[in-house]
Amino acid sequence: MSTVEAFLPVSTSVLPTIPLRTAVVLAIVLAVTSIIPLFFRKNITNKDGVPIPPGPPRRYAFLPKYPERILHKWAQQYGGLYTVFMGSQLTAVISDPVIARDLLVNNGAITSSRRNYFLKDEIILSQRAITGTPYNDKWRQHRRLGMTLLSPAAVESYSHNLDYEAHIMVRSLWAAGKMGKVPVDVAHDSGRYPFNNMFRLSFGTRTETNKDPLIERALTLANEFMLLSGPWTNAVDFIKPLQWLPTQKRARAHKLHDQIIETYGALILRVQARMDAGEDVPDCLVKTLIETREAEGLDWEDLCMMSAAFTLGGVHSMSGIMQWFMALLPSYPEIQARVHEEMDRVVGREHYPTAADEKDMPYMRAVIKEVARLHSSFWMATPHYSTADLVYKGMYLPKGTSLILNIYSLHHDDKRYPDSFTFNPDRYLGDDLGSYESANLADPRQRDHWAFGSGRRICPGIHVADREMWLAMSRLMWSFEINSVPGHPISLEEYEGANGRTPMPFKVQLVPRHDRVRMMLEEKDEVSVFKI
Numbered sequence: 001m002s003t004v005e006a007f008l009p010v011s012t013s014v015l016p017t018i019p020l021r022t023a024v025v026l027a028i029v030l031a032v033t034s035i036i037p038l039f040f041r042k043n044i045t046n047k048d049g050v051p052i053p054p055g056p057p058r059r060y061a062f063l064p065k066y067p068e069r070i071l072h073k074w075a076q077q078y079g080g081l082y083t084v085f086m087g088s089q090l091t092a093v094i095s096d097p098v099i100a101r102d103l104l105v106n107n108g109a110i111t112s113s114r115r116n117y118f119l120k121d122e123i124i125l126s127q128r129a130i131t132g133t134p135y136n137d138k139w140r141q142h143r144r145l146g147m148t149l150l151s152p153a154a155v156e157s158y159s160h161n162l163d164y165e166a167h168i169m170v171r172s173l174w175a176a177g178k179m180g181k182v183p184v185d186v187a188h189d190s191g192r193y194p195f196n197n198m199f200r201l202s203f204g205t206r207t208e209t210n211k212d213p214l215i216e217r218a219l220t221l222a223n224e225f226m227l228l229s230g231p232w233t234n235a236v237d238f239i240k241p242l243q244w245l246p247t248q249k250r251a252r253a254h255k256l257h258d259q260i261i262e263t264y265g266a267l268i269l270r271v272q273a274r275m276d277a278g279e280d281v282p283d284c285l286v287k288t289l290i291e292t293r294e295a296e297g298l299d300w301e302d303l304c305m306m307s308a309a310f311t312l313g314g315v316h317s318m319s320g321i322m323q324w325f326m327a328l329l330p331s332y333p334e335i336q337a338r339v340h341e342e343m344d345r346v347v348g349r350e351h352y353p354t355a356a357d358e359k360d361m362p363y364m365r366a367v368i369k370e371v372a373r374l375h376s377s378f379w380m381a382t383p384h385y386s387t388a389d390l391v392y393k394g395m396y397l398p399k400g401t402s403l404i405l406n407i408y409s410l411h412h413d414d415k416r417y418p419d420s421f422t423f424n425p426d427r428y429l430g431d432d433l434g435s436y437e438s439a440n441l442a443d444p445r446q447r448d449h450w451a452f453g454s455g456r457r458i459c460p461g462i463h464v465a466d467r468e469m470w471l472a473m474s475r476l477m478w479s480f481e482i483n484s485v486p487g488h489p490i491s492l493e494e495y496e497g498a499n500g501r502t503p504m505p506f507k508v509q510l511v512p513r514h515d516r517v518r519m520m521l522e523e524k525d526e527v528s529v530f531k532i
């Protein structure tokens, strides 16, 4: 009797005896057939035998730093629509403008949901903050409430506030740079600018000094959100058993959720107290939410997450693009010279460029579009998720497919953007459309860039973001020559972030262009508005 047989229960002796070697072989075969396939892609077809789009043979739990570079390599190998298995999650990667339009716009009724990402959606956002909500009535309701402040007409109504914050940002950078004599780290002011804008939209107020601790707190929360919500970077999002373990990322996600509720909840209560005391609270998102809470059936988490939605969506993204702008331009003195020539010719040196000057400054507009193309805040937008089976050009996308807009490949298509890795604003001369108009062109191959995503989940902040970029970037160019600091090269290849991307820390020299700069910047001081 073998050792194994000695330990078998007596009752098994009635079963046919399997020799030990056969048992071992069977165990190996079982392991090979049931475990090994978990590491390779599945061949899925629909009932008519239509296969899923091609893709790499292995399954992945996460992709390392700079996942967009791997997606780009696969796009070149497998084409404009391919699939990758992230654990058991089938993920379709869209790298072609026509396919993006066909799948995300024309089939938007069934491709506009969100997968329930474990860290981002389930823990941090509780499926809220607009971005984390599946395509359902709650999403429609929250997006509608948000859009009351984000429509083009609404943006016009508060454009003077954005104007003022752009002034404050330029002024603060100028002061920090001691009028061009000292190198400046632009990150803090690049973050405070959109934060003040979003804070005002959400809560009707602004931070009054550059040192207000709320700025650092909000920027830290937004940054942590971006680090934890990468669509390809967390194995725990794709391997279910990992979700049962007390991992460090899981703990960070719970902490972030609690901090969002605590920080934004406290601010809501302060607005509520003012309203209860009969004070005149400026129109803002939180005022609307408090007034309509009962009629809309909003719970406390809805309120907190909605009041954080603009800050989570519109601060890190805008701060990133502002920083890329200031990181890029020092390497292109000839482009700066062309902007300055246009600025002096169209605007002159007596006053700042305003929103009204935009239409007359095609080169400055082209520079902004080119920054958004070459250094998009997000390379993979936010994944969409399909809610019904779909067959597209002989390829099957089953219900429950995650759909990734591969912005990196779309923006590095050398046919659409010749020499696509080069910063060349000339490619946008003659394009006088705003980002939203461009996203709605009948021919998606003519769209300026895809930085704001696509389809029914397209960034709702697109209009305010366009205005913010124009005001801040044109003012920076009116005021300064942006130079690099000798001996401190700025890296344009490396960057930070798992989701939203920002340049590695850098400093620039902001040299005032003329005497009026000082007078303009000294003109308006920090003002205090409604206090909460």
Ligand code: HEM
Residues within 6 Å of the ligand: 129, 130, 131, 132, 143, 150, 309, 310, 311, 313, 314, 315, 317, 318, 321, 376, 377, 378, 381, 382, 383, 384, 451, 452, 453, 454, 455, 456, 457, 458, 459, 460, 461, 462, 464, 465
């Ligand atoms: C340069 C600035 C910005 C960029 C590059 C950007 C980019 C994006 C992208 C790529 C998406 C995903 C779209 C998709 O799913 O297809 C998105 C969604 C979103 N953005 Fe922005 N965004 C910016 C500014 C803003 C601003 C200023 C706000 C707020 C006022 C905002 C709020 C949101 C929200 C709430 C969503 C989720 C929309 C939904 O799921 O329905 N974003 N943004």
